[in-house]
Amino acid sequence: MTDVRTRFAPSPTGYLHLGSARTALYNWAFARRHGGKFILRIEDTDRERSTRESEEAVLEGLRWLGLDWDEGPFRQSENAQRHREVVEQLLAQNKAYRCACTRESLELRKQASVDAGGRGVYDGHCRELDLGPDCGPHTVRLRLPPDGMLGFRDAVFGPSGQDASQIGDAIIQRSDGSPLFHLAVVVDDIDMGISHVIRGADHHPNTPFQIALYQALEVEPPTFAHIPLTIAESGKKLSKRRDNVSIQQFQEEGYLAAALVNWIVRLGWSHGDEEIFALDDIRRLFDLESVGRSAARAEIAKLQWLDQHYIKQLSMNELLQQARPHFERVAERPVEDTPELRKLLDLLRERSKTLVEMAELAHWYLRDEIEYQEKAVKKHLRGSALTVMRALLERMSEAEEWSEEVLEGIFHDVAAALGDLKMGKLAQPIRVAVTGGHSSPGIFETLVVLGEKRTIQRIGQAIELIERRDAVATDD
RNA sequence: GUCCCCAUCGUCUAGCUGGUUAGGACACCGGCCUUUCAAGCCGGCAACACGGGUUCGAGUCCCGUUGGGGAUACCA
Numbered sequence: 083m084t085d086v087r088t089r090f091a092p093s094p095t096g097y098l099h100l101g102s103a104r105t106a107l108y109n110w111a112f113a114r115r116h117g118g119k120f121i122l123r124i125e126d127t128d129r130e131r132s133t134r135e136s137e138e139a140v141l142e143g144l145r146w147l148g149l150d151w152d153e154g155p156f157r158q159s160e161n162a163q164r165h166r167e168v169v170e171q172l173l174a175q176n177k178a179y180r181c182a183c184t185r186e187s188l189e190l191r192k193q194a195s196v197d198a199g200g201r202g203v204y205d206g207h208c209r210e211l212d213l214g215p216d217c218g219p220h221t222v223r224l225r226l227p228p229d230g231m232l233g234f235r236d237a238v239f240g241p242s243g244q245d246a247s248q249i250g251d252a253i254i255q256r257s258d259g260s261p262l263f264h265l266a267v268v269v270d271d272i273d274m275g276i277s278h279v280i281r282g283a284d285h286h287p288n289t290p291f292q293i294a295l296y297q298a299l300e301v302e303p304p305t306f307a308h309i310p311l312t313i314a315e316s317g318k319k320l321s322k323r324r325d326n327v328s329i330q331q332f333q334e335e336g337y338l339a340a341a342l343v344n345w346i347v348r349l350g351w352s353h354g355d356e357e358i359f360a361l362d363d364i365r366r367l368f369d370l371e372s373v374g375r376s377a378a379r380a381e382i383a384k385l386q387w388l389d390q391h392y393i394k395q396l397s398m399n400e401l402l403q404q405a406r407p408h409f410e411r412v413a414e415r416p417v418e419d420t421p422e423l424r425k426l427l428d429l430l431r432e433r434s435k436t437l438v439e440m441a442e443l444a445h446w447y448l449r450d451e452i453e454y455q456e457k458a459v460k461k462h463l464r465g466s467a468l469t470v471m472r473a474l475l476e477r478m479s480e481a482e483e484w485s486e487e488v489l490e491g492i493f494h495d496v497a498a499a500l501g502d503l504k505m506g507k508l509a510q511p512i513r514v515a516v517t518g519g520h521s522s523p524g525i526f527e528t529l530v531v532l533g534e535k536r537t538i539q540r541i542g543q544a545i546e547l548i549e550r551r552d553a554v555a556t557d558d
Numbered sequence: 559g560u561c562c563c564c565a566u567c568g569u570c571u572a573g574c575u576g577g578u579u580a581g582g583a584c585a586c587c588g589g590c591c592u593u594u595c596a597a598g599c600c601g602g603c604a605a606c607a608c609g610g611g612u613u614c615g616a617g618u619c620c621c622g623u624u625g626g627g628g629a630u631a632c633c634a
Binding site for chain 2 (some may be wrong): 116310354429433513
């Protein structure tokens with residue numbers, strides 16, 4: 083395969099869509115795998131939605147995922163002149179013709195055709211009229227070959243195509259002189275020397291018309307590869323209302339780019355039994371042959387598993403850097419890089435599916451005021467725990483060193499002194515006193531991370547809480 | 559309506575040219591570990607949509623049915 087050139091052609095919608103991201107990834111991977119070029123082209127012909135900001139958001143999403151491009155970003159709007167020239171050329175060659183049908187008459191005739199059980203394609207009203215440029219408001223239509231298959235071999239779906247009669251002479255230029263999608267795409271792809279068009283399967287049905295355009299322009303079509311659409315976990319079409327479809331939102335929810343990339347690459351592509359694919363693996367292994375043909379559901383559980391996998395793999399410095407913004411959001415203030423924080427990060431990476439979850443699990447470290455969970459308090463901070471808590475507090479206050487070993491010694495001594503108590507009898511009340519909840523990393527590790535001062539203060543506070551509550555209870 | 563496409567565990571999938579106890583991963587369930595929650599380890603549940611063919615033999619090939627998706631714009 084010589085001179086592979088792929089492209090990603092998003093319309094700037096203000097965010098990078100999950101499905102688009104996968105298309106971009108496949109294009110990028112294919113180009114990288116074959117030592118080709120990956121080109122970015124913004125399809126901004128819809129001027130309404132196309133702002134600089136929404137364009138930047140799409141680029142930002144690509145950068146975050148780690149998908150670098152070799153050329154561009156180009157903007158389709160920059161090629162307007164060229165598009166017009168091509169239409170003129172087609173007109174001069176009689177491969178296209180002007181159509182003066184009004185929208186109303188078009189709609190009427192289409193409806194009549196459908197009612198009669200037909201396809202509702204353009205009926206060729208102006209096809210042989212040979213209308214000149216002075217025919218009033220008009221569009222330009224491509225003159226399709228009268229019959230014959232507009233076929234192509236799709237790299238994913240295999241032999242594809244439709245008979246020209248099933249398609250009809252579609253419009254390639256609006257009455258205001260602007261080009262339509264099909265024309266713009268084909269011309270731009272030709273000009274950019276695109277060798278492989280890898281795009282969503284929603285384009286599969288309108289590829290035959292584009293084949294006709296390539297034929298009219300006497301250019302060999304590129305290889306097409308239509309990748310099946312991804313659908314929501316519900317089994318329905320991905321909807322921006324119901325589903326999370328924005329890459330940026332996944333980022334905000336605490337997912338790592340590596341996890342997201344791994345997740346989407348496996349949605350419709352596989353490599354034997356392997357599940358873990360970093361960008362480097364993908365650029366080495368990706369192939370069109372192993373892309374499936376059926377739509378894949380995007381199940382979040384798999385993403386979460388992958389995310390935890392990658393969180394566990396991160397180096398401490400990377401983890402710190404990635405987790406920090408989320409930690410600071412919970413802390414509502416800057417979070418200092420300390421040995422305790424690093425230790426906590428290591429403890430929490432085993433228990434977090436996302437960085438957001440990790441930050442939530444760290445709330446007792448990040449905030450001065452802890453939130454007591456009602457159930458946990460009710461179960462563990464009861465009168466019967468007072469003896470244990472007081473004994474532990476006393477011994478902790480005298481501790482000459484604040485380490486896991488020393489704390490473990492204290493706990494064992496107290497357990498033995500109070501009648502060979504089970505460790506749970508001591509650990510759980512302390513855990514609730516110190517974190518507010520009934521789950522956390524190992525109790526000694528938790529206390530070391532929290533520090534002596536805060537530990538003692540919180541246990542004291544919990545003891546007071548129990549005493550005050552029980553006093554009220556006996557008053558009744 | 560009309561055209562086109564798709565169809566293996568709940569989910570993502572393996573399954574190369576027909577011969578497998580239909581494999582893996584996630585999820586789920588159980589066990590071990592254990593001061594809690596996780597993680598880890600071990601084990602389990604679970605699929606060829608249905609009906610016809612072709613064949614000695616079909617998840618693999620053909621047809622139909624059903625189900626799902628897409629396309630039918632002077633959107634992209």
